[in-house]
Amino acid sequence: MIKELSVEALRCVEGWRCVQDACAATRVEEGFTSDLLSDIMANAPAQSVLVTLQSHLNTVAVASLAGVRAIVLCSGREAPPDMLEAARREGIVLLQTHDNQYQASVKLEAAFRSGCVGS
Amino acid sequence: MKTIPVNPEQSPLVILDLLFKLKIKDVMSSPVITAVRKDSLRTVQHLMRDNRISGVPVAERGRLFGIASIDDIIRALEGGYIDDPVERHMTTQMVVLEDDMPLSFGISYFEKFKFGRFPVLNKENRLVGILSSRDVSASLLVELHNEYHKLEAKLPVSAIRDVNTVTRGFRVERYDFENAGKAAHAIKKILSEQNYPPALIRRVAVAAYEMEINLVVHSLGGTFTFHMDPEKVELLAVDEGPGIPNVEQAMQEGFTTANEWIKSLGFGAGMGLNNIRRNADDFDIQSAVGRGTTVRATILLPTGKDAPPQTP
Known part of the structure; x- marks a missing residue:
């Protein structure tokens, strides 16, 4: 069974707020949790959701290089305006939450399981 | 005027590439004509004259002790101590290059230190060559010529x-x-x-x-x-x-x-x-x-x- 989820579905996760949703119709297939940008570049799968603390412009840049389609900013971190703008330009969805990375990862996995439309 | 008319930081990519690809050891003169510490300045002068060079490293079994330049010889002739051993008058404060460094470093050294030549040491600190601005210019001309032919060959x-x-x-x-x-x-x-x-x-x-x-x-x-x-x-x-x-x-x-x-x-x-x-x-x-x-x-x-x- 292939895990697959519309980014739209992430908006429904309890405690998550979408702050940039220009490409919400995108489909995602996996999650990846990391705060090290080199690690994200090296290891984040394409078509994935990134769970991270890093709320700045460069996170969008590495996410874009890795093919990440959505970023979940944890622990109440706010996305600065230049980050929002870059995400819009790159077609990457941004979500904010007060969950820490662990809690957010668990919720993401649950979303994949319940919202799975695998064929 | 620059010793070497190439800027190792801001030149066309093909030049930067060349300066990086070429190592000091590809360009330096080797083997080196050297003197030993006990040689007289007169002996060094003869070495320079016979080999048409303007600097002689003083080294024994690969270990570098100093370098004598034409200026040292001229001063010796003026001061009347041309028969003194070279070790008493040679330059011992030297800037040296390592043979594995890219040529770009060598070029920047000429601008930075204003010496006419740099002794080249290998990883074991043995003297393996000497780099003069003439070595650099000559090899750059040859390499640019080759590069030019390569580029031209690609064109049609x-x-x-x-x-x-x-x-x-x-x-x-x-x-x-x-x-x-x-x-x-x-x-x-x-x-x-x-x-x-x-x-x-x-x-x-x-x-x-x-x-x-x-x-x-x-x-x-x-x-x-x-x-x-x-x-x-x-x-x-x-x-x-x-x-x-x-x-x-x-x-x-x-x-x-x-x-x-x-x-x-x-x-x-x-x-x-x-x-x-x-x-x-x-x-x-x-x-x-x-x-x-x-x-x-x-x-x-x-x-x-x-x-x-x-x-x-």
């Missing part, structure tokens, strides 16, 4: 080759996180437009981004250049210092010199150089403390039947 093959050849340079400043990634982004766009597979584009873009970030985080500023032709993408980062004291250590996964602020941004995880190497088909790093670091990564592009379809 097909016009498409030229269309597909792209070279772009970016200036990267220390701590300018805002503009980091511009080059990686541009390369990604060009490769996407030419229909290269996403996995390959990611390799190139990740290597480029890591190189840009290294310049931003660790260098005093530098240039990032990419060159693309139908066979390969070449990424070249050249900075102005401070240089890496121990490259082997820097290559170790997890080793970092980044400060807490850099780390809090998610950089400085000690993975960058390895990320570049892992994504490249060919990787090279050269560094000298006080001078700078040059990193080069080459990624081969699929050619022939594996080449991506070109959109008209």
